[in-house]
Amino acid sequence: MNDKMQNLTDDRQGQLPIEFVIVMGITVVLLFPLIMGLMNSNELNQAMSASRAGALQGALYDGLAIYPDDAYRDYIIKHPRLVNPSGVKITKIYYSKEGFNQSYQKTKIQLKIHASAPSVIDESDRNCLGDRINYYARKKICESFHTQNLTNSVFNPAFSDNYVFTTADVCWE
Known part of the structure; x- marks a missing residue:
């Protein structure tokens, strides 16, 4: 048994x-x-967070009229309104996936930033402000992923491990 x-x-x-x-x-x-x-998903969230921080930094610099020397000299001549403080606010940021980019072997993401600056009415002035906002958004993404050496001097496009980021023109509200 x-x-x-x-x-x-x-x-x-x-x-x-x-x-x-x-x-x-x-x-x-x-x-x-x-x-x-x-x-x-975490990588994309990190990139979006970095782009938000960069866009806010760009809006702050635009709002306080803080520019690099060369831009400041150019703005005095071509965009005198921009050398004075103005209230620039970021209202919304979203992205759209544009598929796999064969050139970079990464998924392409385009950022779309919406901003408001009631005191800046001229379209060319707004384009300058938008360029600076987009620049800082892309720059922060590159800094976040330590990919500054993979892009050009205006951080276009910005890279992460699996994504390549571009920015569309800022939409003004």
């Missing part, structure tokens, strides 16, 4: 590790794509 009980116990002990290995293997196979998707 003891021998029969011993054989039953041995059979059960042998099956448990095999079943456990099968369940764990299936779990790993199912979780791997989920983890990869979450990592890509």
Whole structure:
């Protein structure tokens, strides 16, 4: 009787590790794509957060009329309204996926920034403000992912590990 009980116990002990290995293997196979998707989602969230910070920085510099020397000299001649403080606010930022870019071997994302500056009415002045907002948004993305060496002096396009970012003209409200 003891021998029969011993054989039953041995059979059960042998099956448990095999079943456990099968369940764990299936779990790993199912979780791997989920983890990869979450990592890509995290990367996109990090890039959007960086672009928001950069756009806000650009809007702040525009609002306070803080510019590099060469831009300031140009603005005194061509855009005198911009050398005085103005209230520039970022109202919305969103992105659209534009598919896989063969040139960069990354998914292309285009950022669209909406801003408001009631005191700046001239369209060419708004274009200058928008260019600076877009510049800082792209710059922050590059700084966030340490990819400044992969792009040009105006950070266009900006890169992360799996994405390439461009900006559309700022929409003024």
